[in-house]
Every structure is written in structure tokens, then in C-alpha cells.
Amino acid sequence: MRGGIINLALAVAALTGSTVSALDPVTVKGNAFFVGDERFYIRGVDYQPGGQSNLADPLANPENCKRDIPLFKELGLNAVRIYTVDNSANHDECMKELDDAGIYLLLDVNTPTISINRADPAATYNEKYLQHVFATIDIFSKYDNTLAFFSANEVVNDAKTTSSATYVKAVTRDMRKYIKARKLRAIPVGYSAADVAENRLEMAHYMNCGNDADARSDFFAINDYSWCGSSSFTTSDWEAKVKNYTDYSIPIFLSEYGCNAPSPRQFGEVSTLYSDKMSPVFSGGLVYEYSQEPNNYGLVEISKDRKSVEKLKDFDTLKKQLDDASNPSGDGKYQTDLKISDCPPKSKNWEASDDLPAFPKAAEKYMQNGAGKPLGDQDLMAGGSGGSGGSGSGSTTGSGSSPTPTGSSGNSAASAGYSFSGVMMACVVGASTIAGAMMAL
Ligand SMILES: *[C@@H]1O[C@H](CO)[C@@H](O)[C@H](O)[C@H]1NC(C)=O
Numbered sequence: 001m002r003g004g005i006i007n008l009a010l011a012v013a014a015l016t017g018s019t020v021s022a023l024d025p026v027t028v029k030g031n032a033f034f035v036g037d038e039r040f041y042i043r044g045v046d047y048q049p050g051g052q053s054n055l056a057d058p059l060a061n062p063e064n065c066k067r068d069i070p071l072f073k074e075l076g077l078n079a080v081r082i083y084t085v086d087n088s089a090n091h092d093e094c095m096k097e098l099d100d101a102g103i104y105l106l107l108d109v110n111t112p113t114i115s116i117n118r119a120d121p122a123a124t125y126n127e128k129y130l131q132h133v134f135a136t137i138d139i140f141s142k143y144d145n146t147l148a149f150f151s152a153n154e155v156v157n158d159a160k161t162t163s164s165a166t167y168v169k170a171v172t173r174d175m176r177k178y179i180k181a182r183k184l185r186a187i188p189v190g191y192s193a194a195d196v197a198e199n200r201l202e203m204a205h206y207m208n209c210g211n212d213a214d215a216r217s218d219f220f221a222i223n224d225y226s227w228c229g230s231s232s233f234t235t236s237d238w239e240a241k242v243k244n245y246t247d248y249s250i251p252i253f254l255s256e257y258g259c260n261a262p263s264p265r266q267f268g269e270v271s272t273l274y275s276d277k278m279s280p281v282f283s284g285g286l287v288y289e290y291s292q293e294p295n296n297y298g299l300v301e302i303s304k305d306r307k308s309v310e311k312l313k314d315f316d317t318l319k320k321q322l323d324d325a326s327n328p329s330g331d332g333k334y335q336t337d338l339k340i341s342d343c344p345p346k347s348k349n350w351e352a353s354d355d356l357p358a359f360p361k362a363a364e365k366y367m368q369n370g371a372g373k374p375l376g377d378q379d380l381m382a383g384g385s386g387g388s389g390g391s392g393s394g395s396t397t398g399s400g401s402s403p404t405p406t407g408s409s410g411n412s413a414a415s416a417g418y419s420f421s422g423v424m425m426a427c428v429v430g431a432s433t434i435a436g437a438m439m440a441l
Pocket residue numbers: 197200201237238240241244
């Protein structure tokens with residue numbers, strides 16, 4: 001149907017030498033995503049081949065993209081989430097291949113060593129950090145199929161780390177301001193939250209409240225493992241979540257889902273996720289995760305030499321469920337003109353401040369002149385083997401994600417306990433003890 005437009009675009013590109021993108025950008029309207037006039041539901045997977053202990057930039061390796069993108073297509077995906085990239089690498093070829101395959105990218109802008117450290121957020125919120133974030137935005141904003149940036153992932157991971165949310169919100173503000181100041185495409189920016197029972201609503205409302213419009217997110221995302229085995233809309237948390245977020249004014253989706261106990265998975269939640277039970281409030285989600293890693297959430301097994309992949313049982317099950325789950329008709333009853341959230345009052349489970357830290361003076365130059373040369377992440381570029389050797393950032397934010405710490409909600413995915421491990425340390429620790437363990441290192 002869009003053939004005419006595409007042909008014209010091709011002709012223009014041939015004349016100007018620019019690259020053609022097949023996909024139109026995703027935009028936000030009310031509490032939903034749209035492509036043009038059509039409601040857009042995220043049908044995605046989380047993509048971090050190599051897992052967290054052998055972290056690499058999957059978009060910097062065209063061989064990997066050629067290996068994996070056909071399988072994304074086979075699953076019928078329209079999006080992948082990537083937890084960390086090397087912003088000094090070239091991503092043109094992989095981004096083009098994703099685009100050709102009809103696939104958008106949701107990108108975390110942090111790396112394990114360049115991110116807000118929940119144990120000492122003030123020290124990690126600085127000019128050097130922001131240069132990295134802004135340079136990553138520069139690089140990826142030029143692709144029409146960049147759907148969203150995650151300002152952070154699971155920085156708040158229990159009832160005691162909530163004061164770090166102040167910094168997550170500051171970074172979100174800075175990213176949104178940078179995009180405006182540099183006149184880049186208005187790529188949505190938001191946070192990917194752990195589903196912490198003690199403060200899940202506070203977290204969501206906090207990111208969508210206050211008089212400073214720049215500091216309010218474009219969307220909110222939850223890592224949710226509450227639907228396990230033959231659970232249902234009512235017995236999982238999903239019905240309660242739809243109720244709780246009914247009036248939430250910005251798009252919301254699941255940035256990770258797919259509880260793996262019992263395994264193999266049934267993925268019965270897929271048909272509910274794309275049904276009109278969810279669609280007035282939720283806009284789809286991403287299954288955790290594409291490749292099989294030690295925590296056993298994989299859809300495929302990547303061979304040792306990394307040249308081939310073998311589909312696992314979960315791949316076929318997910319494919320069938322996605323094939324069978326068509327989107328709700330019409331606009332899925334999305335909502336507009338909802339009010340922004342009220343800022344949550346402070347409590348013993350919520351200590352984030354409504355006074356955000358000031359933007360670092362030393363970083364003002366980036367707003368005016370751009371971020372300059374992307375410097376990458378030495379650890380990533382070393383193929384994940386090198387230690388950061390005294391860079392001192394010692395991040396604990398979990399840019400490489402994992403099954404979510406769910407506080408006291410007590411679901412079984414959380415008890416898998418395979419938690420964040422950065423490049424420097426491949427340790428397996430209980431979710432709630434991450435910060436402590438990393439401090440000890
Ligand atoms: C729903 O909201 C209540 C507070 O009104 C909260 O206690 C509960 O954890 C929320 N449930 C979910 C699944 O979000």
C-alpha cells in the first residue's frame with residue numbers, strides 16, 4: 001500500500017545518496033504508541049547474546065545480525081531491546097538490516113561501567129557520564145527505527161534504593177532536553193523499572209509527575225515476571241496492573257516478561273497482552289530473552305563458535321502464540337488527555353526527591369555543541385574481558401538485565417537469583433544484595 005511512497009523515497013535516496021529507511025518513526029499519542037495513524041504494539045524480545053557475563057554490542061557485529069534477524073522475522077517481531085552498546089562502533093549495517101526486517105530498536109543508553117550507581121548516585125551523575133549518554137543519543141537518533149531510549153534499567157531494585165530514582169529522573173530530564181536542544185528527532189525516553197512490590201506505583205507516578213515537563217518521561221516500562229505457567233489475567237498481577245495504571249497518562253509496556261518457572265514456557269500471556277483487556281493501558285512488551293544464557297530464559301541456543309543458532313522449544317511456542325495473537329481492533333481504546341500523575345509522598349518505601357539535582361555545569365557545552373566523539377566503553381571494546389581497572393564507577397545499575405528483583409512479591413522468577421553481573425564480575429548474587437556485594441568488590 002505504501003509502495004508509491006517507498007518508490008519515491010528510493011528515487012530521492014538514489015539522487016541524494018542517503019540511506020532509505022523502510023520504517024516510519026514511532027510517535028507517542030496519549031497513552032499509546034503510533035506509526036502514522038495506526039496504533040503500535042511492541043512485539044519484541046530482549047536481545048543480549050552473550051548474556052551479562054560476556055557482554056558485547058550485538059549491533060556492532062553484522063555477522064550476528066545476519067544470523068539472528070531472520071529468526072526475529074520468523075517470530076513476527078517488530079522490536080528488540082538492547083541493553084548496552086559500544087557507542088564508538090559502527091551500527092549502520094545492523095540497523096539497516098533491522099529496518100529492512102520491520103524491526104524497531106529500544107536502546108538502553110548505559111553500560112555496566114557507565115551508568116548511575118544506585119549505591120552512590122551523586123558521584124556517578126557527572127559530565128563524563130552525560131557525554132556518553134548524549135553521544136549514544138547522537139548516534140542512534142539518526143536511525144528512523146530507533147523507537148525509544150531507556151534512561152536506566154532497574155536502578156531502584158528494592159524498598160531501600162528509592163532515593164536513587166532522583167538521579168534516574170534527572171538523567172531522563174537531561175536526555176529529553178538534549179534531544180530538544182540538538183533538534184534531534186523526538187525519540188521517546190523512559191525508564192525500565194523492576195517490579196518492586198513495595199513501591200511499584202510510586203516509581204511509575206514519580207517518573208510522570210511534577211511541574212517540570214522536561215523531567216517527565218515519554219513512557220514507562222515494567223519488567224514483569226508475575227505470569228508463570230498456566231497463570232491468567234486475574235491470577236497474575238496483570239489485571240491489578242491494568243486497574244492501577246488505568247489513568248496513567250503516558251504509554252506503558254512490559255520491557256521484560258516471560259517467567260520461566262515452569263519451563264518450558266507456555267507463553268499463554270501473549271494472547272492476553274495483545275487483547276483489549278490490556279490495550280486501553282498497555283502497549284505490548286518484550287520477551288526475556290532471545291539467547292539461552294546461564295539463567296535459562298533463552299528462545300535459541302547460540303553455538304560455541306557463534307556461527308549458528310538452534311531454536312529451543314520456547315521459540316516454537318512463542319512463535320505460535322504470537323502468530324495467534326492479533327492486535328485489538330481499531331485503536332485498542334487508547335486514551336488521551338489523561339492527567340499527569342501526582343508526585344508520591346515520601347515514606348519509608350519512597351525516598352526519592354522532587355528536587356532534582358542541577359544539570360552539571362561542565363556538561364552545558366554538550367547542549368550547545370553536541371556531545372562530540374563517542375568514546376565507547378573500554379570494557380565492552382575489550383570484548384568483555386577487561387576489568388575497568390580503577391575507573392571507579394563501579395556501576396550497579398544492571399544495564400545488562402536479568403530477571404527482575406520483585407521485592408516481596410515472591411514470584412518464582414525472582415528467586416532464580418541470577419542477577420546483574422557487570423563486565424568486571426561474573427558473580428551470581430541475590431537481587432537484593434547486589435549493591436552490597438558490589439560495594440565490597
Ligand atoms: C496496585 O495498587 C496497590 C495500591 O493501590 C498496590 O498495593 C499494589 O501493589 C498494586 N498492584 C500491582 C500489581 O501493581
